[in-house]
Amino acid sequence: MEMLMAHDPGLNIPSIISGFENVLLHEDVPHDVRRSVIKDCNKTLRKCQRASAKKLLSIQVVLTEATKEAAMYNGQEEETNDLAKYQNIIVHLTGLLYLRGKPLAEDMSRNQNIFKRLTNALHPRGLPKDRSTELVELLKATGIRDTSQWLDLLSEVKCDGTVSELLAKAMDLTGHIEISDGHLAAFMRVLSYARPSLLVLDISGDPEDIPCLRELLVGMIDATWKVELRLRHDFRHPRADGSVLDVTLQQVFRSGRLQVTKFRGQLSGSTLAALPSSLKDLYLAVKDDDHYRELLLTLSSLQGRLPRMxxxxxxxxxxxxxxxxxxxxxxxxxxxxxxxxxxxxxxxxxxxxxxxxxxxxxxxxxxxxxxxxxxxxxxxxxxxxxxxxxxxxxxxxxxxxxxxxxxxxxxxxxxxxxxxxxxxxxxxxxx
Structure with a gap:
């Protein structure tokens, strides 16, 4: 970690510039002089950062060097590829410097845990682009492949925008994607990169307890994907006052772009009437007699309105x-x-x-x-x-x-x- 940080540019340029501006304002330096000084400072700092970045050691080089040193110290044969053997040492060193986020999932591989902690620990202000790229490549090399594993990573590790973008590209957000409760917040972070042929939102929890669910639905309204919405709690436990998502769902159904093919949950009469013609499967909860009467007219005419159902x-x-x-x-x-x-x-x-x-x-x-x-x-x-x-x-x-x-x-x-x-x-x- 010392070797990595010694070669890390680590300049928080916006913070430094802000400090300069405060000093210049405090000393009543004229506006045109302030502007010139800040411009020069910005230019110098960025030049310094670029120069430092060219000397940036790769994580792999540092790991290799650390392995060599350990082998020499112990008088043993060098084992450059056996990362799992040194897992505890690497995890401890990275954790000493900087550790944020939730406890790591026990079912992830040991090497993946190392690089997940490195993602968290190396640079609290955000990783340089080259280092971000290498980290994601190392994570791929440890065996992370499917979307759920990448979303686990995003759920547990604090990442800057650069790393999030690289992770989104690595997980290939196309084809069939299934998102459950635990991955909603993580998926929100990469939503703008998603291009699924089919998105399945399979939600077991109470929507009232999942605030990002409404945010995600609103964020999808202008997409052209096929979508299945499975709100299992609403279907199993309908509310007397209706689903907390009812207004949002009506917006989703009326978007004219999103192709909702399956829905499971609870709807009001007006939202049932807004179901799109793309719908094939409908699982609908009826709370009581009043709710049934509200649904009856639209329910009776569903076949004519929804020819694919x-x-x-x-x-x-x-x-x-x-x-x-x-x-x-x-x-x-x-x-x-x-x-x-x-x-x-x-x-x-x-x-x-x-x-x-x-x-x-x-x-x-x-x-x-x-x-x-x-x-x-x-x-x-x-x-x-x-x-x-x-x-x-x-x-x-x-x-x-x-x-x-x-x-x-x-x-x-x-x-x-x-x-x-x-x-x-x-x-x-x-x-």
Missing amino acids: KWLALHVSACLDAASLRPLPGVNLPYLWVSGVEEATVEGASRVVAALQPSGGYFMLLFPGACEEEEALARLVEQLGREGVRVRRGVAASPRIDGGKAERLRGLVERGLGGLFWTRDEDYIWR
Whole structure:
């Protein structure tokens, strides 16, 4: 580290110039003289920085020299390529000088950790371009390849604009890109370099707790990408007052440029009406009777407005008023999640499922949490059979139950609804 820093220009020119300006102002130096002095100082400082940069030692040279010295000191044979052998020494030295950011991820390779810490430690005011370039090349050489690894790096290491740009180029933000909660802030830093053929935003957390999500959606509005928006928390836990992203989503849908092909979450009636014609899959949560009535008109006309739509999935409560419900549009793959199935709601849940059934029956029915009361689920399946409900694929429920109980339900579903039956873990059934 001493060798690296000794050859690092390290001049914070804006800070130095600001200091000169303050002194000249304090001494009441005339304006034209101040301007001339500052111009000369700036020129001299930049010349000094360029000269220093030409003498800049590469990180690889320093690592090689350090390895030679260690080998000589220990009387051992030189091992120039075995960086992992000296990991603890390098990490300790870099950490002593300057360490910022979150703890490093344990699953990154040992050599990657070294260079990630170097990125943080070498120059708190920003790395010279040559050194930035070499650092990114070394990171690539340690085995970082896919986008998620680069985004892990951006999430954990403080980088200046130059390094961020080089990392963006290294990660190749084209093709299919999938971004989850933990990478949103990092992706925002390289958003201007992204050119994906398909961007998947797969968000599990509550959007209210992810402020950069709204910022990212607004930043994408003028892009021409294909996009899938999976707001899993909104779909699983709809709010009485609507999604906190509703206004932003309406702007996204009305952009005229972004091609939203899939959406999962909660929408108001006006935002549902703004869905673009590019949409193919819609997973929509219904909070209560008032919300359903708000959605009904647009929901009934979706097939005519969205000619490409093949998947339509609704998440509803077993406690909805079945009298106000209308059959789902007859898309190719209709799904229905019904939550809140228990002994006291079996009759109501049966009426809800029957009222929403499209003309060709359901592709899948899903009952999260219903296996907690296996007898209630069995009664529901029998009642649905009497109501004329049919499934082309099958029925799934959570949580998992033992083989004997599942076998009984499997027989009921097969005989009464015409499909298969599975039990799954709670998280799995919502995915």
